[in-house]
Amino acid sequence: MSDFTMPSLGADMDSGTIVEWLVKPGDHVQRGAPMAVVDTDKAAVEIETFQSGVVGDLLVEPGQRVDVGTPLATMLAAGEAPSAAPVSVGKAKRPRARRVPPPREAAAPVPPAVPREAEVAAAAPPAPSPPLRHHAAELGVDLASVTGTGTHGRITRRDVDAAAHRPRVSPYARRLAEELGVDLAAVTGTGTSGTVRAEDVRAAAHARPEVPPVSTEAPRSDRATIAALMSRSKREIPHYYVATTVDMHTVVSWLRDTNRDRSVAERIVPAAALLRAVALAARRMPQLNGFWVDGVFVPGEDVHVGVAISVRRGALVAPALRHAADLELPVLMQALRDLVGRARSGRLTRAELADPTLTVTDLGDQGVEEVFGVIQPPQVALVGIGRLVERPWAVDGLLGVRPLVRLSLSGDHRATDGYTGARFLATIDDLLQHPEAL
Amino acid sequence: MTPDQARSLVSKQIRFIVPDADLDGLPPDADLRRTLELDSLDFLEFVERLSKDAGVRIDEDDYPSLATMESCQAFLAARTAASD
Amino acid sequence: MSRRRTSATGTTGTGAMPTQHRFELLRQMTRIRLFEERCVELYSATKIRGFLHVGIGEEAVATGVLTVLTAEDSIVSTYREHGHALVRGLSMDSVMAEMFGKVTGCSRGRGGSMHLFDVGHRFYGGNAIVGGGIPMAVGIALADRMRHQTSVTACFFGDGAYAEGEFHESANLAALWRLPLLFCCENNLYAMGTAIEHEQAETDLALRAASYGMASWSVDGMDVAAVEEATRHAVERIRAGDGPCFLELRTYRFRAHSMYDPELYRDKAEVGHWRERDPLELLTAAMRADGELDEDAFEAMTAEARAEVDRAVDTAEQAPFEPVEDLTRFVYSEAVGPGPTRAGEEGAGS
Amino acid sequence: MSTTLVETTYREAMREAMREAMQRDERVFLMGEDVGAYGGCFAVSLGLLEEFGPERIRDTPLSESAFVGAGIGAAIAGMRPIVEIMTVNFSLLALDQIINNAATLSHMSGGQVSVPVVIRMTTGAGRQLAAQHSHSLEGWYGHIPGIKLLAPATVEDARGMLWPALQDPDPVLIFEHGTLYPMPGSLAPDAAPVDISRAAVRRPGKDVTLLTYGGSLPKVMAAAEELATTGIEPEVVDLRVLRPLDDETIVGSVRRTHRAVIVDEGWRTGSLAAEITTRLVEQCFFDLDGPVQRVCSAEVPMPYAKHLEEAALPQVATIVAAARQVVSG
DSSP: OEEEEOOOOSTTOOEEEEEEESOOTTOEEOTTOEEEEEEOSSOEEEEEOSSOEEEEEEOSOTTOEEETTOEEEEEEOTTOOOOSSOOOTTOOOOOOTTTSOOOGGGSOOOOOOOOOHHHHHHSOOOOOOHHHHHHHHHHTOOGGGOOOOSGGGOOOHHHHHHHHTOOOBOHHHHHHHHHHTOOGGGOOOOSGGGOBOHHHHHHHHHHSOOOOOOOTTOOSBOHHHHHHHHHHHHHHOOEEEEEEEEEOHHHHHHHHHHHHTSOGGGOOOHHHHHHHHHHHHHHHOGGGSEEEETTEEEEOSSOOEEEOEEETTTEEEOOEETTGGGSOHHHHHHHHHHHHHHHHTTOOOHHHHSOOSEEEEEOGGGTOSOOOOOOOTTBOEEEEEOOOEEEEEEETTEEEEEEEEEEEEEEETTTOOHHHHHHHHHHHHHHHTOGGGO | OOHHHHHHHHHHHHHHHSTTOOOTTOOTTSBHHHHTTOOHHHHHHHHHHHHHHHTOOOOGGGGGGGSBHHHHHHHHHHHHHTTO | OOOOEEEOOOOTTOTTSOHHHHHHHHHHHHHHHHHHHHHHHHHHTTSSOSOOOOOTTOHHHHHHHHTTOOTTSEEEOOSSOHHHHHHHTOOHHHHHHHHTTOTTSTTTTSSGGGOOOBGGGTBOOOOSSTTTTHHHHHHHHHHHHHTTOOOOEEEEEETTGGGSHHHHHHHHHHHHTTOOEEEEEEEOSEETTEEGGGTOSSOOHHHHHHTTTSEEEEEETTOHHHHHHHHHHHHHHHHTTOOOEEEEEEOOOSSOSSSSOOOTTSOHHHHHHHHTTOHHHHHHHHHHHTTOOOHHHHHHHHHHHHHHHHHHHHHHHHSOOOOGGGTTTTSSOOOOSSSOOOTTOOOOOO | OOOOOEEEEHHHHHHHHHHHHHHHOTTEEEEETTSSTTOOTTSTTTTHHHHHOTTTEEEOOSOHHHHHHHHHHHHHTTOEEEEEEEEGGGGGGGHIIIIIIITTHHHHTTTSOOOOOEEEEEEOOOSSOOGGGOOOOHHHHTTOTTOEEEOOOSHHHHHHSHHHHHHSSSOEEEEEEGGGTTOEEEEOTTOOOOOSSOOEEEEOOSSEEEEEOGGGHHHHHHHHHHHHHTTOOEEEEEOOEEESOOHHHHHHHHHHHSOEEEEEEEESTTOHHHHHHHHHHHHHGGGOSSOOEEEEEOSSOOOSSHHHHHHHSOOHHHHHHHHHHHHHO
């Protein structure tokens, strides 16, 4: 017994439909005899048998489309008996289970597909938060053009900021910037429509200060080095000083509310809020966030706030709280605790010790109300923070007791002037009045 | 919690933050933050360890009652008594 | 050079041909027939892909012409070339392996049914472009003539190619330069689906070929003896330097143009009529009539031919494919010392 | 052997190359329309018929498909033919033989058949021959694996490329720009064969790489001189080989200058210049200080009127402008 199967009649034919059987079970056929008419997509063609013999069962009915190679009929060698049930001509018998694969719908029902994590993620990323939309609008960034790097594709503040500073840069210039460690955001392009070209990057690189080699082993600058640094600062930097009093009522009450339902480990101290405000203000006013080198101001590549930390036995260190402008308040708090802890145990990283872009001295805990500090060269600004004190204070014409703090700015008059310093402090004050946005 | 237990527990936490603190010579009513130069972060860590070790809840409003060693002992005794 | 048109009507009964030779012609035609019938089956079973054009019914043309040619002669064929290749001496294994796309195929599995190559046998391939091979055949003949060789180049093409510009340009050039070229036009009356009277203004192709100033004959392409006799006559003239000759070999293919062809353009009666002149049966009948057919030998020969096909299929099934890493090999010739030393490359030169 | 240089022209250099090849190798012969009695449409083969006879200098009927196919067949059968197609415009009639046979046989036959034929064609515009006689189709042929393409742009290359091309076992197409034939030059009497696989830096420089080939080389050299007077130091690279392209030299130059202008008489779309631009983006993207500039023919059938033809073709001024654009832009 053997099969007569659906032949392939062309390279592009993978199935065919029986139009009409030309033989019936029991017929004797010679090799080459036409067995049936098959319709492919192009035309109806007679198909032939390659063996002589007797037609057995017709397995496929006219009108049924089957793949190439599918058994259409059984062929009996001469003398073999056809299967018991006589079959009327033209009507194909039900395909016997043994030879024909079970029809697909009989398979076990497939459980409804549970949307896997990937499918959920494929849904549109969460809409940007209102403050973010406000921030983007402020920087003139079209959120639709920004691809989020947060979880589920959420657009983060950093994405918006990055989008705001996306100058056109030639590939060679981009590579050169990377090699020379130049911050492209700070390079102004001289090519058409502001494209940054290679020579722009080279120019920026020449202007950049040589970062003093800092070894991680010396977490504590001893008195002598501090003395040298301070005298150089006084000698070279024409300091100007401005100060202001900030009503901390809004911040303090907001902190009390949020701390109530935070574990001790997550509580936020006012100093962190102040640092956050300084960082955000520095991002808005980059002229105070950088270095004065060989007569040229070189902006910092990002806001790294140096935090002056007294490390036991009178030593002083001011490691940087890196990318402080990007750290949401709770995150900044943890970073601050971690930084102070490591500063005290001498485990600061090289990056943290490399020059912060401006420094903050908070001597409130030491009880003084006002600090006028010395700028750390080659920085161009130092913010001083005094003690949080309860003082009589006029609010909307009425006298009340409010928690107040004295903020001061020591500025390098070569890089900026009092006007800018004053606006900087005002910006910090304004930020502190909206603690929820810190 | 007895005053002595409270005292040893407070000393342990302070020594963790200020390893070389001279606790023996520390007057019981001395202001811990000023004498031991604890800034707000140090104090926060002290409060965190104290509440974990003593198993008591310490809110920001309780901070004034942790100003001296004496007040700490009283606070802990009172707070744990409620639960003994 | 004679311009006249002659028409040789061959007879299968000439006694001149020795029995052993007639039996060998029968054997060759049987090998081709069984090989191509198996190819049709293999194609239906998707073992052979692409295009497959069988010449079942035209065996006498390949056998009659190629039995006359010598090892130094060259052949350029078309896509209906299995018969030419097998009679010329390409092993059935290498041709079947090529149809299976295996690396042991005569073209490393890269050519398939339409591009069988064997330079060792001076078989310069089939060609899928109708008429595409004819100009090359002119060049091969030119090279032989320039090197004062007596080789003949046989170029096969169909009645369809007869309408291609490349044929007319080549016929004129070959006749103009009196090149040793044998034009073999297998006129099977159909250019794929177009009957000859719908594709040629003048259907007497030999008559038209004579107008290029070369000797031309019409031959009964179903009678292998007639084909051989006409070929022998033409080749003698060519070797004598009389320039190219043209043979119109009137034949017929019993199956479709290719595997996919509903044959709407002809009716069964016509096919039936031509089947009555099946070249294999014509020869066996003639040999029986002359009492020259040893039935046992005939049976043994057929069985051996069938076995040869079976072996070819088995070896092709087992044979490996060409490693993909060799994909780009031979796009350019591989350095084989100072200039390739292939057959036909023995010319002098620094 | 005297070492004094011989004054000659591009045309005579190519003729001398053919004469030398036929003297050295009896397998070599020339075939094409009017190459014999007429002496060649551009007089390149003048005098060869008298010296080598009609067997080896074969005038052909106007049957490009047949005689190019015959050249391919003769090469297969052991000869080393030089087939002259009068101009690239007529080579369209022989595309089937060149692409389906010459370029394909070696690979398709599993390496059995090789086709050592050389096909020469005149190419390019600039002589007011109008649309059907002014094509530059090097880009098309450069698309085909299995053949090699040469574009001799100097007298030295015209003299030295033919012999190595004839030694090559594969088909080699040589494009000779029509305007180059009368170009004067000096050569050693026994000029040696030249390399046919590398591009050549015709003028070293540092500010921008000018890539070109064939008939455009003189214009590019003139543009380079003009740019030099304005303080821009261009490097001129003559491709010489259009397939396979000498990526190493091309990329090496652009890596140094960081800017590229490609001058190609073909139409910009799908041109050789398009292919080279893609390779520059693939291989030296981070070296590019500005987008690659292409100076190609206007995408029009070449007009007859002189002022229109000049407007359609790359010119010194347009090359200089493109270079300035990429340097300062």
